Amino acid sequence: MQHPAPQHASGRPERQGGRKPKPSTAVVIGGGIAGLVSARELALAGVEVTVLERSPRFGGCVTRHEVGGLTLDAGAESFATRSSVVSDLVAELGLGAELVQPNPAGAWIQLPDGAQRLPKTGVLGIPADLSDPDVVRAIGRRAALRASGDKVMPLGSLLRREQLSLGELVRTRMGDAVLQKLVAPVVGGVYSADPDVLEVDSVMPGLRASVASHGSLTAAVRAIRKAAPAGSNVAGIAGGMGRLTEALLADLKTRHVSLHAGAAATAVTKHDDGWLVESAAGTFSADAVMMAADGGAAVRLLAGTVPGLTGLEPEAGPSVALVTLVVDLPELDAMPRGTGLLVAPSVQNVKAKALTHATAKWPWLADEAGPGSHVLRLSFGRAVGQQGAEDFTGWNDDELYRQALADASSLMGVGIGDDDVVGWKVVRWIGALPSATVGHRDRVAAVRRELAAQTGVDVTGAWLAGTGLVAVVGDARRRARELAARLQPAA
Ligand SMILES: Cc1cc2nc3c(=O)[nH]c(=O)nc-3n(C[C@H](O)[C@H](O)[C@H](O)COP(=O)(O)OP(=O)(O)OC[C@H]3O[C@@H](n4cnc5c(N)ncnc54)[C@H](O)[C@@H]3O)c2cc1C
Incomplete structure (x- = not known):
């Protein structure tokens, strides 16, 4: 197949001679939050950046739409406050004053025998207080008694298992009623997944260690709650989370990042000291590639150059x-x-x-x-x-x-x-919520290992970092900074 002459990734003419060293260039594939945040970090480090997005609009799962005369979030509508990573970014983008907390009234759960308040003391539905009347009402007195066995039951070999699902941990420690009536509804709402297939170390890193040190799941959850910042465990932006995408795009434009929507990357190859990216918007050459597309596309595009990635794509969400x-x-x-x-x-x-x-x-x-x-x-x-x-x-x-x-x-x-x-x-x-199923951590480690052996390429996004803006933004920032540092070694 014949390609048109490659464009320089920034879309600007290459500088010849002169005293200033030529800036490094990067192509970011995928214009969801992971891609836009990566692009910003690379641009902040002085790299000339091009972003290629397959769909006609940027933002991926973080976007707004009009319904009944109102502008509303069409995907993500809040972010977790367990870390300041998203609120820091929001503040840097000039939207700090627009951060808002939800109504503290809290959510309810619909159970087969009716609706009731979701106990407020839990983490992912796992209760921290088994005597909370909302917990007892949800699961019944007998199941609450069974669940409180968690506080005295020896830990046994459960925590030593190499791979452990969230469902198995909750069922073993607190019984099936807690799992089905409290944890499954919350996990289904957040991850669209069954707790029995979710890897505990991926969805709640640190929980296993906390159970081991505190001696029970109840105490571990209580400690996690205590360590969390005061106030609501989620926050949003007045006007909707879609404003994050819009602010990122405005920021990238001021940094002269070249943005191409409707520009699916179709092939990625290594050439000379850099990379060649073919796309619906033409062929781009750059010193580096940050892959921020979904897992299926990322593996498909990179496996030609990095064969070890074959088979490491996540299960479709x-x-x-x-x-x-x-x-x-x-x-x-x-x-x-x-x-x-x-x-x-x-x-x-x-x-x-x-x-x-x-x-x-x-x-x-x-x-x-x-x-x-x-x-x-x-x-x-x-x-x-x-x-x-x-x-x-x-x-x-x-x-x-x-x-x-x-x-x-x-x-x-x-x-x-x-x-x-x-x-x-x-x-x-469609498939926008990749599940951190059992074996996920090993898969992520294998992907990271394969890419560590390559120069000028890295991968980010929810399929590796985990679902949710905190995980995605944190990973994208970290990886893009590292990639930029590798491109521009200290003089
Ligand atoms: C309905 C919904 C509600 C959610 N609610 C919340 C919430 O309230 N709070 C929260 O924290 N998280 C929420 N999430 C999760 C969160 O939005 C995602 O984890 C996060 O936005 C994923 O970002 P990403 O950039 O990794 O992936 P994506 O947003 O999926 O972006 C990947 C981008 O890559 C593009 N792409 C794919 N292939 C190519 C290619 N070949 N070339 C170029 N581009 C390509 C895609 O078009 C897409 O735009 C929600 C998700 C969904 C779906």
């Missing part, structure tokens, strides 16, 4: 459909289910796995919508194999809307009909 309803319904002003509900997989009459009452959760959005107007966001799509899993990829938008109306009525305990709906939209996220 579940497909998730988000249905946003904007409704005029003053009955919802009373926030009958707090900030929304997580649905236990064993609930039969509801297909959604979670519902966010966004106007109850975010005061800025309630102000924007006005009294009596509400935003409900329902997500569909549990991991294949999980109880209650159903493949929604074959459902058309209208079918999903009808199901969302029925589920929202049942979950909120308020009848919601077509006449109440001001606007609605369906967004599909």
Whole structure:
């Protein structure tokens, strides 16, 4: 195949002669948050950067859309505050004053026998206080007694297992009711995954060591809660998390980063001392490549040059459909289910796995919508194999809307009909939530090992760092800084 003459990655003419050394160049593949953050770090280090994004827009899972006259998040809508990595970035981008905390009313859980408040003292649904009345109400007195066995049971060999799932740890220590009624709904809502397949060391690094040192899971979770910063464990940006993408793009433009949307990378090869990237926007040569596409694309594109990556792509994550309803319904002003509900997989009459009452959760959005107007966001799509899993990829938008109306009525305990709906939209996220399944850490280590042997290339993104903005932003910053440092050794 013939290629047009390669462009310099910055899109600028190469400097000849002169006293200033030519700046290093890099191509970032993937314009999600991992790619945009990497591009910014490289540009900050003086590297000339080009970003190639496959879709017509940047931001990946962090983007906004219009529904019923409101601008709303279409993907991620908050970030965890266990680390300051995201709020630091938000502040650097000039949005520090726009950081907001959600309504402390908290979420509910839908169990087969009704809805109730989610106990507030847990981590990923694992309770830190087994005498909390909300815990006892959710699992029943007998199961609460079984769960409290965790405090006296010897640890045995469980923690010495090389690979341990979150489900197995919770079931062994606290029993099946805690797993099914408290942990599975939360984990399903956050990761769209079954706790039995999630690797504990990937989703909660440090938990295993904490159980070992504190002697029980309850005490370990309590210690994690104590160490967390005061206040809510998530935060957002007034106007929506999509503003992070918009601020990053504005920042990259001031740093003369060359941004190409609708420009899927199709091949990556090593040449001379650098790299050649073929894409829908042309062929780019650069000193370095930062691969920030999803795991499947990353492995496909790099395996030709780094054959050891073959087979190390992650399992495709579940497909998730988000249905946003904007409704005029003053009955919802009373926030009958707090900030929304997580649905236990064993609930039969509801297909959604979670519902966010966004106007109850975010005061800025309630102000924007006005009294009596509400935003409900329902997500569909549990991991294949999980109880209650159903493949929604074959459902058309209208079918999903009808199901969302029925589920929202049942979950909120308020009848919601077509006449109440001001606007609605369906967004599909296909495989956008890679699961950290058992064996994930070994796979990540193998990918890192393969790439360490190469010069001028690194990989970042949720498929390696873990799902969630804290993990993704932290990893992208660290890796891009290291890549830039390798490109520009100290004089
Ligand atoms: C519905 C939903 C809700 C979420 N909610 C939250 C939340 O509230 N809080 C939170 O912390 N996290 C949340 N997450 C998770 C979080 O958004 C993601 O972990 C994070 O945004 C992933 O960023 P990324 O850049 O690694 O991947 P992505 O956002 O998937 O970006 C990868 C990009 O690479 C591009 N690409 C792929 N192949 C190519 C190619 N060949 N050439 C060029 N580009 C390519 C893709 O088009 C995409 O834009 C949510 C995710 C989803 C799907």
